[in-house]
Amino acid sequence: MFNTGTPKLALKSxxxxxxxxxxxxxxxxxxxxxxxxxxxxxxDFSDLVNTYTDYTESIEHIVIKTSRMPRALIAxxxxxxxxxxxxxxxxxxxxxxxxxGLLGVNSGAAFFMVFAYSFMPxxxxxxxxxxxxxxxxxxxxxxxxxxxxxxxxxxxxxxxxAGAAISAIFISLAQMVLYKDQKTMExxxxxxxxxxxxxxxxxxxxxxxxxxxxxxxxxxxxxxxDLFSMGEEIAKGLGLNTELLKLQIIVLVVVLxxxxxxxxxxxxxxxxxxxxxxxxxxxxxxxxAIPYSIVLGAILLLSADVASRFIIYPKEIPVGAxxxxxxxxxxxxxxxxxxNR
Amino acid sequence: xxxxxxxxxxxxxxxxxxxxxxxxxxxxxxxxxxxxLSLSIGQKYISMFKVIQILFDGSMGGDSLIVNTIRxxxxxxxxxxGTSLGLSGAILQGVVKNPLAAPxxxxxxxxxxxxxxxxxxxxxxxxxxxxxxxxxYMPVFAFAGAFAAVLIVYLLAYKKGxxxxxxxxxxxxxxxxxxxxxxxxxxxGPVVFIKEAQLWITGTIYGTNWTHVKLLLPWFLILFIxxxxxxxxxxxxxxxxxxxxxxxxxxxxNRFLLMILSxxxxxxxxxxxxxxxxxxxxAPHISRKLTxxxxxxxxxxxxxxxxxxxxISDIAARTxxxxxxxxxxxxxxxxxxxxxxxxxxKSQRALRRGF
Amino acid sequence: MNISTSNLTLGYGDFIVLKDINVTIPKNKVxxxxxxxxxxxxxxxxxxxxxxxxxSGKVVLGDMDIFQKPSKEIAKELAILTQSPDAPPDLTVxxxxxxxxxxxxxxxxxxxxxxxxxxxxxxxxxGLSDIRDKKLSELSGGQKQRVWxxxxxxxxxxxxxxxxxxxxxxxxxxxEVLDLLKHLNQHENRTIVVVLHxxxxxxxxxxxxxxxxxxxxxxxxxxxxxxxxxxxNDVFDINAKIIECPLFKTPMCITxxxxxx
Numbered sequence: 001m002f003n004t005g006t007p008k009l010a011l012k013s014x015x016x017x018x019x020x021x022x023x024x025x026x027x028x029x030x031x032x033x034x035x036x037x038x039x040x041x042x043x044d045f046s047d048l049v050n051t052y053t054d055y056t057e058s059i060e061h062i063v064i065k066t067s068r069m070p071r072a073l074i075a076x077x078x079x080x081x082x083x084x085x086x087x088x089x090x091x092x093x094x095x096x097x098x099x100x101g102l103l104g105v106n107s108g109a110a111f112f113m114v115f116a117y118s119f120m121p122x123x124x125x126x127x128x129x130x131x132x133x134x135x136x137x138x139x140x141x142x143x144x145x146x147x148x149x150x151x152x153x154x155x156x157x158x159x160x161x162a163g164a165a166i167s168a169i170f171i172s173l174a175q176m177v178l179y180k181d182q183k184t185m186e187x188x189x190x191x192x193x194x195x196x197x198x199x200x201x202x203x204x205x206x207x208x209x210x211x212x213x214x215x216x217x218x219x220x221x222x223x224x225x226d227l228f229s230m231g232e233e234i235a236k237g238l239g240l241n242t243e244l245l246k247l248q249i250i251v252l253v254v255v256l257x258x259x260x261x262x263x264x265x266x267x268x269x270x271x272x273x274x275x276x277x278x279x280x281x282x283x284x285x286x287x288x289a290i291p292y293s294i295v296l297g298a299i300l301l302l303s304a305d306v307a308s309r310f311i312i313y314p315k316e317i318p319v320g321a322x323x324x325x326x327x328x329x330x331x332x333x334x335x336x337x338x339x340n341r
Numbered sequence: 342x343x344x345x346x347x348x349x350x351x352x353x354x355x356x357x358x359x360x361x362x363x364x365x366x367x368x369x370x371x372x373x374x375x376x377x378l379s380l381s382i383g384q385k386y387i388s389m390f391k392v393i394q395i396l397f398d399g400s401m402g403g404d405s406l407i408v409n410t411i412r413x414x415x416x417x418x419x420x421x422x423g424t425s426l427g428l429s430g431a432i433l434q435g436v437v438k439n440p441l442a443a444p445x446x447x448x449x450x451x452x453x454x455x456x457x458x459x460x461x462x463x464x465x466x467x468x469x470x471x472x473x474x475x476x477x478y479m480p481v482f483a484f485a486g487a488f489a490a491v492l493i494v495y496l497l498a499y500k501k502g503x504x505x506x507x508x509x510x511x512x513x514x515x516x517x518x519x520x521x522x523x524x525x526x527x528x529x530g531p532v533v534f535i536k537e538a539q540l541w542i543t544g545t546i547y548g549t550n551w552t553h554v555k556l557l558l559p560w561f562l563i564l565f566i567x568x569x570x571x572x573x574x575x576x577x578x579x580x581x582x583x584x585x586x587x588x589x590x591x592x593x594x595n596r597f598l599l600m601i602l603s604x605x606x607x608x609x610x611x612x613x614x615x616x617x618x619x620x621x622x623x624a625p626h627i628s629r630k631l632t633x634x635x636x637x638x639x640x641x642x643x644x645x646x647x648x649x650x651x652x653i654s655d656i657a658a659r660t661x662x663x664x665x666x667x668x669x670x671x672x673x674x675x676x677x678x679x680x681x682x683x684x685x686x687k688s689q690r691a692l693r694r695g696f
Numbered sequence: 697m698n699i700s701t702s703n704l705t706l707g708y709g710d711f712i713v714l715k716d717i718n719v720t721i722p723k724n725k726v727x728x729x730x731x732x733x734x735x736x737x738x739x740x741x742x743x744x745x746x747x748x749x750x751x752s753g754k755v756v757l758g759d760m761d762i763f764q765k766p767s768k769e770i771a772k773e774l775a776i777l778t779q780s781p782d783a784p785p786d787l788t789v790x791x792x793x794x795x796x797x798x799x800x801x802x803x804x805x806x807x808x809x810x811x812x813x814x815x816x817x818x819x820x821x822x823g824l825s826d827i828r829d830k831k832l833s834e835l836s837g838g839q840k841q842r843v844w845x846x847x848x849x850x851x852x853x854x855x856x857x858x859x860x861x862x863x864x865x866x867x868x869x870x871x872e873v874l875d876l877l878k879h880l881n882q883h884e885n886r887t888i889v890v891v892l893h894x895x896x897x898x899x900x901x902x903x904x905x906x907x908x909x910x911x912x913x914x915x916x917x918x919x920x921x922x923x924x925x926x927x928x929n930d931v932f933d934i935n936a937k938i939i940e941c942p943l944f945k946t947p948m949c950i951t952x953x954x955x956x957x
Contacts, residue, residue, distance in 0.1 A: 097510055142682075146682075162441070164441065164446055164513070165441055165622075165681065165682075168443075168445070168618060168619070168622075168678075169674075169678040169681070169682065172618050172619070172670075172671075172674030172675075172677075172678055173674070173678070175539070175542065175543045175670070175671070175674070176543075176671045176674065176675065178539055179539060179540070179543050179667070179668060179671060182535070182536055182539070185535050185536075185539055186532065186535055189524070189527065189528065189535065190528075192524075193520075193521065193524040268517050268521065269517070312525070312529060315528065315529065317524070317525050317528060317529075318524060318528070320521065320524075321521040321522075321524050321525050322521075324517050324518055324520065324521030325518055325521050325522070328514050328515070328517065328518040331510075331514040331517075332497050332511055332514050335498075335507055335510040335511050335514065336497070336498075336500055336507065336511075344829070347807055347812070349807075349808070349809070352804070352805050352808075353804050353805065354804075354805050354806055354807045354808050354809075354811075355806050355807060356806055356807035438782075438784075570803045571803075572803075573798065573801060573803065573806065576791075576795060577795060577798055579783070579784060580781065580782075580783050580792075580795065581778065581781035581782050581783065583742075583747055583776070583778040583781060584776075584777075584778065584781045584783075584847075586746070586747055586767065587745060587747070587771065587775060587776040587777075587778075588771050588795065588796070588798045588799060588851070589766075589767045589768035589769070589770060589771030589772070589798065589799040590767070590768075590798065591767060629786065633786050633787060633788050633791065633831065634784035634786050634787045634791070635787065635788070635791040
């Protein structure tokens with residue numbers, strides 16, 4: 001799709017792609033269990049089993065049930081969703097440097113979250129999430145309009161800078177609120193950097209079905225997305241309703257990325273890097289790219305989350321900080337290779 | 342050529358557009374007015390007339406003490422932070438060839454905060470959360486952080502030359518990493534870090550004094566003069582690279598120098614004032630709207646406009662919710678942000694270059 | 697001042713576009729480079745203007761290798777106008793044309809009498825004197841192109857290189873621009889080198905045509921001498937009947953694939 005100059009491993013046969021996917025799924029399961037078991041409080045596999053079969057109120061059981069399980073699930077679903085939205089963004093803008101954060105999703109959600117937290121203390125966690133989701137959607141709308149999207153083609157450079165401008169605005173607004181309300185800052189700090197811990201299972205169950213539906217719709221659109229990536233004019237000529245598809249992509253991005261940010265805050269770079277990794281492994285065909293992105297994204301975030309527990313042990317850092325720092329060298333390499341405007 | 346003002350003597354020659362010279366003069370007046378306003382407003386209102394008297398007379402009396410030791414240094418810092426940012430933004434927009442560029446996009450602000458937090462982390466006594474050295478040194482660290490970031494961004498973006506696109510992308514990457522490091526430092530530190538970091542990031546000139554002025558003023562002046570000398574280069578940089586080379590300009594060398602100028606100016610401002618936002622973005626915009634894209638007009642005007650914005654924002658910051666002294670960054674953002682959106686929506690075509 | 701190439705090989709990465717090119721641009725004439733898309737004519741032009749570095753060989757300007765000469769010196773002898781250059785849309789005509797004086801100015805000599813006179817001349821020659829204060833965004837395609845040409849005129853160079861200056865222009869402006877270039881050649885003795893797509897316009901305006909094919913110079917010379925059916929066939933892969941243009945007496949090519957449609 002793009003000539004990014006990245007080398008391609010590009011497995012050829014469907015069979016090898018399927019095999020690798022199975023292998024990755026196994027890896028995913030492994031990391032999932034690692035996430036459940038590793039951390040400050042030492043637990044082992046029997047603790048895990050007992051939590052669900054023979055629950056006592058021991059600290060290991062409590063930690064697993066209320067902290068680690070939601071956390072692992074969130075890392076899994078959000079890692080997956082962000083990666084898929086990254087894939088969609090890069091397809092939409094035809095630019096390998098695109099990511100959901102480019103559209104201002106993160107800053108819009110951040111501002112609304114901070115605002116709600118500070119001014120509407122009655123909001124439950126669910127309402128907070130919903131509200132920040134609205135913020136994400138609004139930001140995307142503004143960025144898209146500002147970059148001239150409504151009028152026609154979007155030049156990615158304009159999109160990047162429009163996104164940066166809108167992000168700057170929302171971040172300033174958020175700072176204003178935080179300045180006034182110090183306490184909010186303390187409590188929201190982790191979320192602001194991107195964090196998968198501290199959420200309830202309840203919140204997650206509201207979000208998981210949405211994400212699953214999102215993934216499925218994405219998968220259903222795979223053929224059309226393939227067509228679209230050949231070039232907008234060509235796709236139109238072949239009968240694809242490109243405007244509708246673009247709209248569908250944006251809605252999917254808002255829903256998946258917005259939901260992810262609402263739950264876990266802005267997590268950096270995952271949405272940018274995973275699509276590249278996916279392209280490297282299986283090429284651009286969407287019927288493979290989507291499941292691979294899902295699995296790889298989940299693996300990445302799960303492993304980053306485990307790492308975040310040990311980097312400044314015994315303190316934890318937000319997983320968003322880990323992805324930002326580890327992802328930056330990748331980002332820079334990709335930026336240096338990408339030759340377009 | 343009625344609209345041009347030309348001065349020649351021997352080999353020396355300068356040209357200036359009359360209209361923009363006029364606009365510049367008017368903005369200087371507005372600037373002086375806002376300075377006087379800033380000196381007269383405060384806990385005790387001192388009339389501007391008296392302020393002027395004090396400035397020229399230097400008499401010792403209660404009022405002159407207020408003006409000279411409290412308000413004047415703060416106003417001057419606000420002024421020069423604003424001028425530095427305004428100028429820095431104008432230069433950067435020329436180098437990057439895009440009017441949406443601002444100093445914080447190439448990582449200056451976020452890396453400055455890393456510098457500031459490193460300072461706090463190193464020099465905070467864990468037992469009582471007090472600083473072990475003078476807070477005076479914080480700007481030094483912030484400056485180092487900011488400036489180092491630009492060098493890093495430039496180096497990483499260099500691949501047989503630097504394109505505006507790569508510069509911005511890598512600037513964003515470095516900003517992201519810097520933000521993450523900042524969070525880690527905050528989380529790792531005592532709770533009080535949160536407040537201090539927050540204050541720095543929003544941007545404040547509270548607590549500045551004559552030392553800060555003595556640091557900032559010469560720094561700004563020197564860079565300002567150097568920039569004026571480079572105005573022609575900047576005009577050429579702003580054109581298509583092929584054309585610039587065709588005109589005989591050393592494009593890469595000039596790009597680097599101009600970036601360093603922009604970075605140095607912004608780093609100075611950020612070191613003293615923290616993450617004051619939008620000034621570097623808006624001041625050049627306003628200048629371009631009032632005149633045109635020729636840098637002979639934009640650079641001086643952008644400088645003055647930047648100064649006005651921060652001085653006025655500071656007045657608002659310390660009087661609007663009196664006796665609270667809010668960070669000035671809130672107002673530069675509060676005024677700047679909506680204004681910016683308005684500007685952009687109004688002239689979307691201005692964002693598209695080329696034929 | 698002569699410009700010529702010596703054993704010039706150009707390419708990108710592993711890909712060679714032109715190999716061992718030896719051309720001498722005839723002084724004080726209009727030379728037009730033709731060839732199919734991707735044949736390397738733009739690449740050749742840009743290399744001659746030192747915008748691109750060759751893989752091997754030299755470009756000689758005057759009697760020196762162009763890459764050994766300081767860029768500013770070259771800018772006083774040779775001007776290049778690339779395809780669709782971008783510039784801030786709110787720049788005024790005057791300010792853009794003024795940039796052409798860059799190689800002659802310094803920070804203390806920003807607007808000498810000579811600068812003033814030359815810019816004035818450039819504006820007049822291109823018919824822009826009355827709209828000098830208009831912004832680029834307010835101009836038509838033809839007008840914008842004239843502004844860029846005015847800028848190269850302000851550079852006061854003997855040699856002017858232009859890469860497809862008439863692309864995207866309406867017919868009226870195409871002719872206007874080419875007439876202007878011809879005029880500059882005939883009345884001011886400038887050496888003009890243009891890359892052009894349209895073989896018929898090339899035949900009409902060129903004193904010397906250089907046809908490029910397969911990485912080499914296929915033929916060069918007076919259009920009347922070298923533009924034959926064989927040339928059109930080989931260079932553009934299409935049939936043509938050549939007749940003499942009734943207005944300008946230059947070759948006119950009527951191209952076709954099959955005689956029955």
